[in-house]
Amino acid sequence: MELGMYNKIPLSEISSRFQAHLLGKDRLISKFGTLSSITNVPELQLSFVLNKKYLEDFNNSSIGACIVHKSLEEHCTKNKSYLLTSENPEHLFYTVFMHYYENGNFENLNTKQGSNNIIASSAIIHNSVVIGNECKIMDNVVVLPNTIIGDRVTIKPNTVIGGDGFQVKNINGRRKVLPHVGGVRIMDDVEIGSSVCIDKGLFGEFTTIHNETKIDNLVQIAHSVVIGKACTITAGSSIAGTVTIGNNVWLGVNCSINHLLSIGDFSLIGTGSVVIKSVSPHKKVFGSPAKTIGLICKCRGDIVSNENQLVCNKCGTHYLLIENQLIESK
Template sequence: MAQDIASDFAAELVGANAVVSAPAPLLDAEARQLTFVGDTARFAEAFERASLAGAVVLAPLGTELPEGATGSLILVENPRAAFGQAVARHFAPKAAAGVADTARVHPTARVHESAHIGEYTVVREGAVIEAHAEVRDHVVIGRGVVIGEHSLVKSHAVIGEEGFGIEKDADGNNFHVPHIGSVRLGAHTEIGNFTTVCSGTIAPTVVGDYTKIDDHVHIAHNCRIGRNVIITACAEISGSVVIEDEVWIGPNASVIQGLTLGKDSLLGIGAVAVKSVPENEVRVGNPAKRLGDNKK
């Protein structure tokens, strides 16, 4: 019911308490479907059409139903965020707890009974999969890796295999430096498809709570990534980089080894960071240069 969704956000329901059948985009929403509008002026025509069709619309505080509307409004501060949370809570499929028949879990690994391990996934020695974590198909979880509670590791990700640390021996030949530090993912983290998070050399590579890492991202050894960070598709984070809380990294951006990206900083699409970035600074380009402040 629409009132149930409104109650989730302690929000006001304006109009009928309709049964909500499914989510839908604003342009396509019909009777009893849930949708949202963030800017009622910009999307006035689509908003009016959905309201007249009988949709349940998550809308900004203070929004009024158009005249003759048969739908209803749920008034919230951030309609897009509320829509995402409502879809996750009421409509998104939930992975069943348990380990798939084709998965291989080492006897010394610990998988919480509420966690999900997908088809053909490998969980190696000493790994820990915490409560309600979802590890999808064809994933490799390396030795000693910790996957925090309510985290999501999408298909074909590799977490905790060796990083690319190369030195020369006495004869001048390349050899691979062992990486035995593993990886620790915090709670509510997300690792995208085909993303790699490499083991630390001695101490673990760390990804903080609520950090979201997109598909096709590479996180090298010894990185320390804070809380609520967003790293988008195809970014490359070199070894021993420190990323503080609330940083946003754009698609195809690269960060050279050993740098620090300060809290609330932003690295733009395709940017190449060759120097550390101060807190709250926006940098773009190759090499990345200051554009301005992120948060005024």
């Protein structure tokens, strides 16, 4: 699920308005994003590239159009669409994005609320928020637009859901924190502690917390993060933008996850760890920078080598290591 613009905009309109030369097919644009942005409609996305390497990545992607410096025109292909510019493509991209944001072109959710919810009188629930059934929203919680809350969700005091992430860019000569046009989706049976901040997606995508994940106090979850089912995120953890966390993951106290990483199912991140590389499933990592110190079972027991076999020392489950991937042995 993602939010886009109310009306699709022809590239030719953007080209004319911002003095960029349209090369290739005139196509409709309904969303913005980088090459790493998550989207269900890449053919409707406008992106940007800064050098030949990323232009090749764009050419091999399913993204519809990008802004590129005119000096790279010879590396453009016939089946893609480009806006050629003599200025910095990134600056132009964010200038275009801000123009359509300031003119109110982006979608918002329709407000809706289910039954049997307990919402504190001091909580602030904005318009364009969807709340399911049997939720408990405590004192001084702020829920900002484009937030979807499932059933039986608990949100404890002073938490902020759906604020803008911290994306700083130079727009027309001034440094600005960019407005975010996506949302937050919190699935069923999630519990969120006190003074937690969960930022919405930047370009229309939803920061998503899946079923039965439990989040402790003082946790920061940045824009466009996806957290799987039944995860445990302990106090003080900080998760940077566009991180994907699998199912049944444990994040220890005060750990930090760098942006654009993936954390595999059943992995465990130790207290105070600084994760700067993606983590494979069932890995136990610790330190700054975090390094693998062992293997972890789905029951949270340690996987040890026993007579040339990998066995959980807690539940006795056997595993096989095939092409560096840990697979449960049936």
